[in-house]
Amino acid sequence: MPKIQAEKLREIGRALLIANGVPDSEAATVARHVVNANLAGHDSHGVIMLPNYIERVRVGHIVPGAPFTIVQESPTTTVVDGNWGFGYVTNEKAMALTIEKAEKSNIAACTVFRQGHVGRLASYPLMAAKAGMIGMAWADSGRSPKGVAPYGGREARLGTNPWAIAVPSDLEGPMCMDFATSAVAMGKVKLAEARGQEIPLGWVVDKDGELTTDPAKIKGGALLPLGGPGEGYKGTALAAMGEIFCGILTGLGFGVEPSGRHNDGCFLIAIKVEAFRPLLTFRKEVADFAHYLKDTPPAKGSKGVLYPGEVEHMAEKQRAAEGIEIEDATWKKLGALAKEGGIADKLGFS
DSSP: OOEEOHHHHHHHHHHHHHTTTOOHHHHHHHHHHHHHHHHTTOGGGTGGGHHHHHHHHHTTSSOTTOOOEEEEEOSSEEEEEEEEEOHHHHHHHHHHHHHHHHHHHSEEEEEEEEEOOOOSTTHHHHHHHHTTEEEEEEEEOTTSOOOBOOTTOOSOOBOOOOEEEEEOOSSSSOEEEEEOSBSSOHHHHHHHHHTTOOOOTTSEEOTTSOEESOGGGGTTSEEOBTTHHHHHHHHHHHHHHHHIIIIITTTOOSSOOTTOOOOOEEEEEEEEGGGTSOHHHHHHHHHHHHHHHHTSOOOTTOOOOOOTTHHHHHHHHHHHHHOEEOOHHHHHHHHHHHHHTTOHHHHTOO
């Protein structure tokens, strides 16, 4: 697998998107988000997604340059219609607006509908954390095709519906949680398939409802909810609430729309810490709490406790210095797109 520096990957992503009719500023935003996902170790949401996004642009499922429409708002709330634009672009603007309102009113919330895939969900709460706020984001896929079987079932009826929260702190890396309400994100199964790897038992059932370690058998099958075969009712409950906040509250609805158009719904919150505690005190105490957790004696076979978000911070430091490994299948697809766009030589593809 080739190892590529982050800046080079951003250049490649931006150029490929521009070659497919995406405005420069939007292409830069999308490329930044996908490479940041790679840096954080979430390759399932990284440049592996670019060929998919380009295909969605080509068939009209994503509309480059789509307007950002505020349908309804108050001093503390906003309803945003993304008009089928890139989720990265729409959701980033929506979170920025939510932070701006929370700065004035202490807390603000926003729903977003009719937008493309929003990628690594932590990106948006982290914007709030940088602004001295607690940020939260929840997402579902509206009426896009579903991938997760509810507990007790074997047919996909739920989205992976990730949930992310970030808080400001004095830690070197951000204190942040971000996880799917399924046993694993769908992208991790696709990534394993692209790399020719098996997946752990408990992630997926095949079309017959049998547990499998073959990622290719997700076709016709389904992801299991968080908690897996034993305690999947917990993930099912979280996913159902995600559908309500991000599907029903946004107006997207539930179930599957026949066109198969991907349509992320999001619910965003920003909470100004200063409305409750002095920010500097809060930041210090969050860091103290993280160190308190890390001081726990390691369990047998463990290297020790990591605070939420520390794994991603460690990955980012290492990958920023050493480069990002890209699986051969993805690199080949990016090269083919570069040749189609007549920019292969410029981007260094032979």
